[in-house]
Amino acid sequence: MTEWIKTNFPGVRYREHKSRRHGKVRDKYFTIRYKVSGKDKEEGLGWSSEEWSAAKAYDQLKELKENIKRGDGPQTMAEKRAMEAHRKETERAEREADEKEQITFKQYFDDTYYPASRIHKKKHTYSKEETHFRIWIAPVIGNKPLKKVSEFDIRRITKNILDAGKAPRTAQYIMATIRQVWNMARRDGLTNIDSPTKNVKIPKFDNRRQRFLSQAEASLLLNMLKEKSEQVYQMAFLGLYTGMRASEIFNLTWGCIDTDRSLITIMDAKSGHGRTAFMIRQVKSMFLDMTKGKNDDLVFPNKAGGVYYEIPHTFKKAIEKLKFNDGVGDPRQRVCFHTLRHSFGSWHAEAGTDLYVIKSLMGHGSITLTERYSHLSLGTLQNATKNLEEAVNRTGQDKDERAVNYEKE
Secondary structure, eight states, X not given: OOOOEEOSSTTEEEEEEEEEEETTEEEEEEEEEEEETTEEEEEXXXXXXXXXXXXXXXXXXXXXXXXXXXXXXXXXXXXXXXXXXXXXXXXXHHHHHHHHHHOBHHHHIIIIXXXXXXHXXXXXXXXXXXXXXXXXXXXXXXXXXXXXXXXXXXXXXXXXXXXXXOOHHHHHHHHHHHHHHHHHXXXXXXXXXXXXXXXXXXXXXXXXXXXXXXXXXXXXXXHHHXXXXXXXXXXXXXXXXXXXXXXXXXXXXXXXXXTTTTEEEESSOTTSSOEEEEOOHHHHHHXXXXXXXXXXXXXXXXXXXXXXXXXXXXXXXXXXXXXXXXXXXXGGGSOOTHHHHHXXXXXXXXXXXXXXXXXXXXXXXXXXXXXXXXXXXXXXHHHHHHHHHXXXXXXXXXXXXXXXXXXXX
């Protein structure tokens, strides 16, 4: 049974801990006793090891009694503790709100956005975002509180990009990076307004590639690549004759190759949906001649056995040696690895393939992307017009013959 010991202070008593000591004496637990609304009440305060004493307990008791007498303030220790907890919580919330107000764009990018981007995005994507931030975004708004970033700041970034001679498309990519950071900050409760990029207009610019290889140029390129690197040759061959994107080729695994049905399954296409590429006989023969790995093995691993993030330099050197880009300043007219995919679509258009079929073959998300090849289908359209003309002529001849026959009758 607990033995309570009275103190020299009315209403204050304590009990001693059986074993725990505070200094040379046993630790003491203090309580106070008083009346609230005519009822006796006793509440514990704490241990002497927690800096409670009989005198301090009595001061606390006097404060509560005075509050009860005035009818103001906490009238029990439970109420006082609840009010103190509420005060601390309010201060903490205000402190956090103030800290949120002061978070800079750079702090949020470095501490929250970029680490998440490295987890959820591909390396070439988060690397570009880091470059966008370091070169163009941070110098203007890096040290500015995120909530104070304005449309004016975004216009400054855009102006810097265009003044440096970069293409409007580059500005659009950088605006997209800012917008994604902002939207994530909004979800985290750091702002409740739309991205300041919303009303900043970038000059429109048609950055679609115009250059495509002729069959003769393609043969020259493939022959040179075959001499330099069998693997780069195979990747280029695949791009030319299936229209696959570089990223699709880099991430291709053996489990996606079906030589029996001459199909290639593309799991993570740019559109976000899987699609199928079709092999011509030469592509099928190429795969049959290669050493097949396990289903999850990459078809074209880099030297470390991992995924390529850009085409090996061998390809660029071959383009330079063939002088395909000599004297060409317009990026849309320069030959790069993506030119192989564009050549695939262009060859199909020239051969009269329907644009909707080309759209499916290339995995375009919209027919708008495919319409760039429409001018290459003029010959097909002209032939279709001639066919219509001949049909009309035949119809006219039939009418004339029927009229003659009717008159004879």
